[in-house]
Amino acid sequence: GLALWGRPLVIELNNAEAPLHGASYQHHGDLQKLLGEGSKAYDYDLIVIGGGSGGLACSKEAAALGKKVMVLDYVVPTPKGTTWGLGGTCVNVGCIPKKLMHQTALLGTAMEDARKFGWEFTDQVTHNWETMRTAVNNYIGSLNWGYRVSLRDKNVNYVNAYAEFVEPHKIKATNKRGKEMFYTAAKFVLATGERPRYLGIPGDKEYCITSDDLFSLPYCPGKTLVVGASYVALECGGFLAGLGLDVTVMVRSILLRGFDQDMANRAGDCMETHGVKFLRKFVPTKIEQLEAGTPGRLKVTAKSTESDAIFEGEYNTVLIAVGRDACTGKIGLDKAGVKVNAKNGKIPVNDEEQTSVPHIYAIGDILEGKWELTPVAIQAGKLLARRLFAGASLKCDYVNVPTTVFTPMEYGSCGYPEEKAVELYGQENLEIYHSLFWPLEFTVPGRDNNRCYAKIICNKLDNERVIGFHYLGPNAGEVTQGFGAAMKCGITKDQLDNTIGIHPTCAEIFTTMEVTKSSDGDITQSGC
Structure with a gap:
């Protein structure tokens, strides 16, 4: 009848190292404390270190499941003195401002195209950096505020302080005025993210x-x-x-x-x-x-x-x-006993995001060998909270991750790069279909003829299942997202061929590809 935070505790007495079902308590005398005292009086069920995408998602999900949760977030200023609010890299200095500034550039291209489509404007077109920066940062400010409100509404205790472990279940939190507070928790999630690397050269x-x-x-x-x-x-x-x-x-x-x-x-x-x-x-x-x-x-x-x-x-x-360095070096992981890759500061975890210390978990960009992407951290954080506190079993899928690089010509991908697919399956077991294409929108302005490119990598040993999806062209994020869902469902080349395309679009190219790389056939497109 012994229960741990409302969940049954199963103890394998024949193995001192066996994890305790649902909570994985193995070390530091926790078992004796639990058996002796009923339950250890920690301040929190969960403390999340890092208020970025992953940390916020995990903390809010845990709180929604009725747990007492704290999230700590502190932005160490850059050498130039730049700092920002709650929400982590993505919201403040990553995906959000990047996409808005990328959109600014696309609008410049659109204005050049517009003349070819009959729009007439004679005034010289210039761009005002300050106007753009102010608009982007005003929007980010509204997001920062929204996150604080959301945490309050979900009953997550948010503390703007720098957290570091002093014991396996205890952290010290130092605020910007240097005031120190100490908090304990049954479980911890590390979600500290990364910061840009410098070159280590003069200046x-x-x-x-x-x-x-x-x-x-x-x-x-x-x-x-x-x-x-x-x-x-x-x-x-x-x-x-x-x-x-x-x-x-x-x-x-x-x-x-x-x-x-x-x-x-x-x-x-x-x-x-x-x-x-x-x-x-x-x-x-x-x-x-x-x-x-x-x-x-x-x-x-x-x-x-x-x-x-x-x-x-x-x-x-x-x-x-x-590149970027994991923010793991100054949070007292040695005092908690968490193993870290000394070369890159990344944290090795098992497939449940559990570190070498059973009650400490890690998510997001600091994980070794995993994607450094906002939606991955969010998904991992939510699923982790559900496994820890709701008896769920679903784990984060780190393979079929759709992503997009917002270069001037955008590049979207899902699944394996060609090099990795060849390494895993062998060239002889792959069929690679590809095609150049010319978006209809580019034809009237007469630009980038046959510069866009589509490629799928299919596993011949598995019914030509698509294991790699690659797209270089406009709106790559929007195109890739849907195909990401299709790959999650296990789409094959035959199913793509039997899907009716939407005409005229760029994405329809994936329903009509016939030329394989191995055939060395012509992949240029002409007309509709």
């Missing part, structure tokens, strides 16, 4: 910005060097160029590491067509300030990764986007 933190600073930058960045080839680098470089700025992207090795390389290179080619310059196989060695200002002037020195060549250039702004 990087003093003179450069990252995506953390860009979206609230109080002035137009002017001539910009983007260092990196991550999706953050390409998205930011793409929309800055779309605003009419002079943009160069410095690439160390390959574009979009981890993504399908065929698609990544096509997305890069489209960027070059639309004015983004690429400086390939170079890495910066130092950044010097020539002149302070808003923006000022900077001198960048870089070296080739292949020869003794040295590059020097002048820019108004240098944006570093060379």
Whole structure:
């Protein structure tokens, strides 16, 4: 009849390391405490560290299930002093402002197209950075407020303080005035996310910005060097160029590491067509300030990764986007006994998001070998709360994850990149169907003829089931979302062929693809 927080406690007496059903209590004398004291008087059933997408979703779901929940969130200012409100990277310095600024750039292209469709406007068209920045940040501010209200309505105790473990079940929370408070909980969820990595060269933190600073930058960045080839680098470089700025992207090795390389290179080619310059196989060695200002002037020195060549250039702004580091190093994980990958700060978890310490879980960008995407963190957080507190069993699917890179020509994908599919299944067991296409909307302005591209990777051993979906074209997010649902249902090539397309659209290309890569047939499209 012993119950733990309203759930039955099953004890396997023959194995001291066996998890206790529903709560996984194994260490630190918790079993003795529970048997001896009935139930341990912790302050909270659950404390979530991190108020981003994953942490908020998990905390609200746990509270909705009747648990006593606290969420702690604290933004350490960037070297430039930028900080923000509740909601994490996505809302404040990620997906939301990025997509709005990408939309700003698309509107610029739309105005160019409009003349070809008969719209007449003679005035010179210019873009006002301050107007855009203010509008974007006003919207973000409304989201921050909404999150606070939502937590209050769901009875989640939100504390704006920096959390670090002092014991396995106890944390210290330090607020911005330096006041310290201590809280205990039965369970913890780590959802601290990541922050941009710097280069570790002279002048990087003093003179450069990252995506953390860009979206609230109080002035137009002017001539910009983007260092990196991550999706953050390409998205930011793409929309800055779309605003009419002079943009160069410095690439160390390959574009979009981890993504399908065929698609990544096509997305890069489209960027070059639309004015983004690429400086390939170079890495910066130092950044010097020539002149302070808003923006000022900077001198960048870089070296080739292949020869003794040295590059020097002048820019108004240098944006570093060379990856992100997990925020796990300063939250006392050693005091809680949580194992961390020392190389990258990522946290290894089992398929239930459980860390090496049974009552401590982790979700979101800090997980080792998992997608660093907002909806993934949200899904994992919700499902985790339901498993912990509602007896559910459903786990997060980290394979069939649809995603989109919002480069000027957008790239959407779901499932495996071609390289990974070949590695897992072997080239001989795959059939890859592909096609170039020309969106009808692009025909009258006469741009990007046969630059858009679609590709599906099918497993011949499993009825030509689609295991990789790739799309380079307009509205990639909207197109990919639906096919993501289809892949979750196990769609095959035959089922795609038997689906009637919507004409004229870009997405219909996936219902009519006939040419395989292995046939080396012509994939250019002409007419309707």
